[in-house]
Amino acid sequence: MQGFLTTAPFTILSLPLLGTIFIALVGPRVHRSVSAVIGNLSILGAFVLTAMLAWTVWHLPPDAQVVTVKYPPAWAAHPVFWAHIPPLTISFEMRIDALALLWMLIITGVGFLIHLYSVGYMADSHGYRTFFAYMNLFVFMMLLLVMAGNFLWLLVGWGGVGLASYLLIGFDAQRTAAVLAARKALIMNVIGDVGIMVAIFLMYAHFGSLSYKEVFGNVSAANTNALDWIGIWLLLGAVAKSAQLPLQTWLPDAMEGPTPVSALIHAATMVTAGVYLIARAHPIYDHAPFAAMTVAVIGCATAFFAATVGTVQYDIKRVLAYSTMSQIGYMILAVGVGAYAAGTFHFITHAFFKALLFMAAGIVIHNLDGEQDVRKMGGLAKRMPLAFWTFLIGTLAISGIPPFAGFFSKDAIFDQLLTHGHPVLWAFAVATALLTAYYMFRLLFLTFLSGDYRGTREPHAASSTSMAVPTSILAVLSVIGGWLVLPGHDAISAKLEPVFAGALPEMGGINAMVTGIAIAAALVGIAVAWALYGRASQARTKLRTVLSPLRALLLNAYYFDTIYHWLFEVPALTVASDVARYVEPDGVGGFTSGVAGATTKIGDVMRSWETGYLRRYGLTMVIGMVLVLAFYLYLVHGAAAVGMK
Amino acid sequence: MAAPQIPLGDYLTVASALFVIGAIGFLLRRNPITMLMAIELMWNAGNLVFAAFARQFVDMTGQVFVFVVITVAAAEAAIALAIVVMVFRRKRDADVDDISVMRG
Amino acid sequence: MMSVAGVSISWAVLAPIVALSAGGLLIMLVDLVSRSASKTVLYSIGIVSCVASFLALVPLYGHTETTLAGAFASDRFSWAFDVLLLLTLAITLVLSSLRKAEDGGSPGSYAALLVFCTIGGMVMAGANNLIIIFLGIEQLSLSLYVLAGTGFPREASQEAALKYVLLGSLASGFLIFGSALLYGSAGGVGLAALHSAAVSGGTLFIAGFALFLVGLAFKLALAPFHTWVPDVYEGSPLAVTGYMAVAVKVAAFAVLARIAYEVFGQDSFALVPLWSVAILSMLVGNLGAIRQRNLKRLLGYSSIAQAGYMVVALAGVQQSGLNTLLFYLFAYALTSLGAFGVMALLGDGTDAYADLDAYKGLHFRRPWPAAAMALFFFSLAGIPATAGFYGKLLLLQQGFLAGPWGIALAVTLVAGTLVSFYVYGKVVWDMYSYVEGEAAAPSGNAFAPWVAVAAGAVGTIVFGILPQTFTALHL
């Protein structure tokens, strides 16, 4: 039992890594399908083991459900540390608890489904092997992130998923847009990394350790101000990774990556790492009200902001990207107000339905040879029934229509917002729900319904099995996933209880008023979408003219990109190229070459005295003699002797 | 009864004057022979000082030095003249300013 | 021990000079008697007399003896300087074997003059009063004036001789007048008498010493009395330049060291102008060398700077200063002679390799001479593992032991060395720059210069890596 608890986490971790290494080293020498098989099997294995591990852990007594796997163990004769510069010691340390396990289950579970999907989706790519290697690398890094037992390993995973995301966004390296999107994503993520680093530095300063156990155990001893700062800096990391305001601009661009990547990394798992981080660091936020409030406000603002932008976009994946941003805003909002279980719950359902949406969209894109503009789609419901029905399920789920998954988790968040006393945040959240229903149905209508097919490319035949099966599974999960939490039955909170040590309010209670308003909002959204897009509508064009300034604002995502471009990018690059072109050669280098040049000049002047004329030489000697004589007389008799006074 | 002594200071003044005249002569003249003569003047200024002090101290050393200098001056003049003649042969000219191939 | 006219003469002290003189006279005699005597024979006589002179020096090692009523001494200020002078003479004679018939002058007179020149230097080293100093200087100088002109078929050699003789005589004028004033202030010409005069000071003494110092500074090639150096070095025949660069400095520094220690001693302000002259020399020598494209001229400027460095050895007139000076002189001598040896080797005794352009890409044509040359220039620049480096280290220490002036000297030394990195580096740079195509000038391959090169290289490396070997000599 104990043996399993210590070996399973390592096995889980190492499976995807070994997959990567195998594909990288052996892959080129064998048939390409081997890479796909290895990639899939390693993730499937990890999932099975994770499930077994979860089963094991959840059958332990509640007070033993937080398992710390630490190397070196206390009894080791030759302890091995990641870093060992006393007083700083950083161990190889993992923490397996319900929070980590839920994330691990989603990462490996959904991850496996998306791997499976990729077998079909990526079939035409010439970087087939590389793709699986990168995807496996991502899963490894993501698992590392959530399994870490101290902040260092969290940061390693954090950076690692950033790398994997970078690699996969820029997977099609021949396209400049993909390359630029990858660069943007990594730079923003590194800003987040720096935020976490600063938080770590502060934790080390206050707690003398990076271990969760030490830090969280001593939180109550630290002062609120310090904890607020730590919380804010952690938030910077979360914001960058989860594409929250104001570091959100990379996520829409990240849709340059292949669709399975968008599904796995930029919807289901990686972008929710911010939620995980804040939930993980809950003891800090519990004692840092200001930081926690900031988290909530940023989450709420992002949710609303992204939803508004989503209403006008035409790129199918961009709409999904903004919806992801918005949904993660919900989760951040939830964990910000202390509704950790609700946040986690929404993460799970979101992973199901958002992955589903991306995969359904992926089928469409795949069958349309990469077309992503919904204006060139329409009427696809008949041509791609599987995609349509699964997409519909996902849309219903995200819109919060019961009994689909999203309804339950969203409802839990709304409920707890009011329970925790945040009516303003709640109001915005409900408004967001309305917008969400609107833009998702707008997307659905534009893509699959609303008249005939508008595109020029002839759609392919139906999707391959490897794409259909995982999509269908996720569709089922998007329906039933929410049933984890039903009135009087809160599986999530029950599991998370030991992690949060009783800080969790029960979910699942149906507050009729709250639920009613949420459902009503969703229905209104759907209705508006139907009115504007469900049929050929004149109102649409009219509205477009009336609201054109607003529309321009939204189409450009509030001009964030433009502002950042002129505020940061242009000045920084201008300064940099000026430094490289002028300051360095003419300034710093110019000084030294100036000194060298001046020395040579002095030498030339001196040599010009050496005229070759004998009498000049004699004159020099006589002058020298007079000077030496004068110097001597000055030394003996002082200045008066040589008339210097 | 010895003749009235010329004061030492007068010797030194004359010697200094000779020395300076020699130096100036060296700088102003362009004929190497004349320059050599100017140098002889300077050497003899030294000799005069030696002789004057030797007399002042009633000491032979100074006079010995004078003899040595005179001897060396002879040798030096011989060598210098030989070199000047050698240069003359090539240049057919007696201007040191023309002898300035090397410079810088 | 015998005595002449009441003055006792210790022949043992004079023996080295006598031996050398005999050699010089013998050369003249042989040259006179047998017009056909080959130069090899003549130079061999010179080398043999060097050896004889050295053997006569050996018993004097470690002793302090005076003779001629204290006018001439053999002591720590002369012995090692004498050895170095003999070494220089021997190497120069070897290098001179490449002289051609068309170089001008008979080999006999040439060799004899070199020998007599060296005698002058040894007289200077042992001179204990002003008369002998003057005699030595003139003996050395007069011979050198002629030697500078022994390349007389070339116009530059004539010009060098004329400039040298006129300026040298002018400097001697200062020296004589200064000696006279010193005599007047001290009442004698012995250094002991000067010492007591120095203690009491006085205008006459100080004016006299000023002029004397100017005369000596001319020989040392210290700025601003250096003006003759570049021209004379460039114009003189190669071997003579090499000899001049070393021997004159050695002899003149022997005199300066003796005066610094015997007349002044520590903490005397009377040497302060010397420090400023040294500082000027380091700057002038290194800055002037920057643009030179003629290697002999470059080494001329370099020797000005090196003279300035060597003065630092005497800064503060510390006990250890003399050893420092000797070490640096040996290092400098070996390095310089080695460099001239390489020049002679490549140019087959001519000035063909005085032009830096001839060195372009030398490494890729003649790697070994190039490596040797690089070694010598590294040593001149003071790169570690060469004698020049350890010498500089010792010099700097003298500077730091000597108070503010000493530190100023040390800092200037370092600044000058930095400039010299460029000066000497340029030669190395030329040699190691790869140039397409054929050599600029054909290079010779005689055996004799290898002696100089090997001696220089071995000495430079051994004294550089194991300086203790030099210290162990207790020179």
Add this chain to the structure above:
Amino acid sequence: MLIDTVIFLPLLTALVLLLIPRAATSVQKGVALAGALLTFAFSLAFLSLGPNVAADQTIPWISGPWVAAYHVRVDALRLFFVLLTTLVSVACIWAAFSYAHAQRLRGYLCLLLAFETTLLGLFTAADLLLFYLYWDLMLIPVFLLLTGFADHPGARQAAWSYLIYNGAGGLALLLGIVALVSQSHTFELGTLALRLTGPAEAWIFIAFALAFLIKTPAFPFHSWMPPTYTSAPPPVVAMVSGVQSKAGLFAMLAFALPLFPHAAHAFALPLLVLAVASVVYGAIAAMGEQDMKTLVAFSSLSHLGLVWLAFFAFDITSVSAGILMLVSHGLIAAALFLLLGFIEERVGTRDLSRFGGLAEKAPRLGVMMLIAAMAALGLPGLSGFAGEFLILIGSWQTQPVFTSIALVAVVLACVYMLKLLQGTMHGPVRVPDERTVSEMRPREAWLLAPLLAGIIFLGVWPGWFNDRTPSGTGANTIVGAVLAEPGQR
């Protein structure tokens, strides 16, 4: 004896090379590589020393007017600098096989090997005079390599800025050493217990620091570096930036800080300012560069500035992490410059605007470049991160302001490293002059593999390194000596 073998084996190999005919290039290559490999193998033996044991050897050398000894030592502080040198040298000498001029190959290899010896001598010297000897001797091989063995038209000019600037630093150091020794009369570190005070200590420390700042280099003493790094042949740059640039900081830790503790603390502020200025300036200049080698050169400036920050933050963690950072940077810089050499060989230009997308044609090159660039960028899990993170976590505790400024450069590092990586490897394939870009040859891949392995290993397990270098209070006196407040001695 083992130390001597390690130090002089490369030189001996160089001398053996001179005996081989110029035309027998393949024999020369074999001998040179064998010599380098053997040196590396021997140097591995030092790993068996425990953290508190040192290989030490003293032979009396000079007894007057001062005492100096041939004192060489491999201890916890020096061990990894020696290993870094021998490892990087193997890669560089192997990389030198593709040197274009068969006629000049022998000299080229000889100079590289001689350079290795001077570096090894420097890192093992425990006597100031011996140390200085190697310090200045290092100039010669690089100067000659730049002068006669580099094809780049700017190389011969770079030789000057290299020689004069580093020469200036060396001479400043010489002044300092002589000033010190003229009081202590010994070069021996062990007996150099002399504690200077007042202006003398300050001035001597300044002289030492100046030399080290130039050698590293640090802002604003770096103007020799861009031309040198840009125009020297890749193996030479790899050795200069990978190994030689560590000399200054190594010497700061091994010599200057223990000798002048008061002055070091007194001058911490200006040095911290220079450190952070290097970090930021290097990053900005790298961002603006179009020449890929110059870009990496400036990134070196930035990264090594971080080590200056580490040392003068006087935190035990940061000082010890500084050593890690030095070794890590050595591996990264060497790998990067060698990679850039391979790239330049293939596309014939260093201008990032003139080519791109090479990963498409040479995927293995792309992967190796990715690892090296990510390490330089500070990606967690690679050695660059380990060094950077541990430095900053330490320096934050004592110097939060300077550390915050340095953190900005972490982001900028991402910008310029991506510029390099994507500029060379990603985007549409562009190759000037219709050249065909070939995949990495096995030799090129194999010679880089150890460096990259080291980068990964040190990133995954820096604790292994910590346990073998001075870290922790009791383990080694060096770090302790640095940290103790001067008043407490």
